[in-house]
Amino acid sequence: MADYQLRGVHGQTVAALAGRILSGDLPEGATLDLMALREELDVSLTALREALKVLSAKGLVDARQKRGTFVRPKAFWNMFDVDVMRWRSAGPPDMDLLENLTEVRSVIEPAAARMAAERATEDDLSDMTAALDRMADASDDAVEADLEFHRALFGATHNQLLMEMQRVLANGLAMRDKVVHGAEADDPVPSHRKVLDAIRERDAVGAERAMRDLLDKANADFARIAEGSPDESTAKKPRRAG
Structure with a gap:
């Protein structure tokens, strides 16, 4: 990569x-x-x-x-190359790529949350908490704070390959944010807080379940927003993960 x-x-x-x-x-x-x-x-x-x-x-x-x-x-094409993903993210939203991203996240992130619950250090928990606080602060950049939360969560797995995978996913999520930016969606903080609470309590099963719920909710919001977008490039409804 x-x-x-x-x-x-x-x-x-x-x-x-x-x-x-x-x-x-x-x-x-x-x-x-x-x-x-x-x-x-x-x-x-x-x-x-x-x-x-x-x-x-x-x-x-x-x-x-x-x-x-x-x-x-x-x-x-090396789709897992960070540059290739970044270059794709720089253009108009690619709905096929976003569908693939949705499916990859549904496979990887629940498992990462489970692993984080088993391995997270106090520093990892502090990083996730700080990112969540930024998400809750209306004056802050919620998109970047969201990316920071997931970056910290993957970091808490202490698995180098998963941490590299997050870098790829982050560039894909930047493309996704082009579709949802400024659109009305439910507050993402409560669903992220459930993931963090389960990780803090060392509840691996609960963390995995909370992450699945978070992704299901995020994907449902995205499908609704994309379906209503006037931009033809976002007219195709993505498959829901889960």
Whole structure:
């Protein structure tokens, strides 16, 4: 899950090409005209090729003799790469991705809550409590506080792979927030507090159940908001997890 930090012309070129591929502007199977891209992006051929190496490592493009450089089918894209998820999140909401995210969360987060109840330290509990307090504070950024809560919960599992997984999920949730931002939804604090209370009480079964309830509620709210959105990109109702 390499996190490619966008820096200078090289980073901007990577991001520009990735955006075109992920948006479908450069469709799957398309052969890239490197000279035209070099002129359009106003970069050297060397810089363009270096950018394509980055995208190749993430599964977005490939190069073959006689065919040249082409966009790989989506099935080969590294969806668990933090950058790929972030680039997808930067564009219009992708409802297929959000449906997948909903299902992945329903599998992973209840188990993470159970594990957190068994392993959380006092520092972990303090981090989750602080995030929950921020969520309850109307003057604070509730979206970022929500992400902080889930980041702290995954941290409380003390499982490095789960903590890396949370980084991927967080970028997907940023896309989800584009749909729900400003929409009327129920207060999320009580459902998060139930998860935290169960973790604090070392109730692994209760924490898992509370997280499932939280996700069911969040997914129902999201489905209702997305279904009523005037934006065609959010018109498809996501499947409910659980």
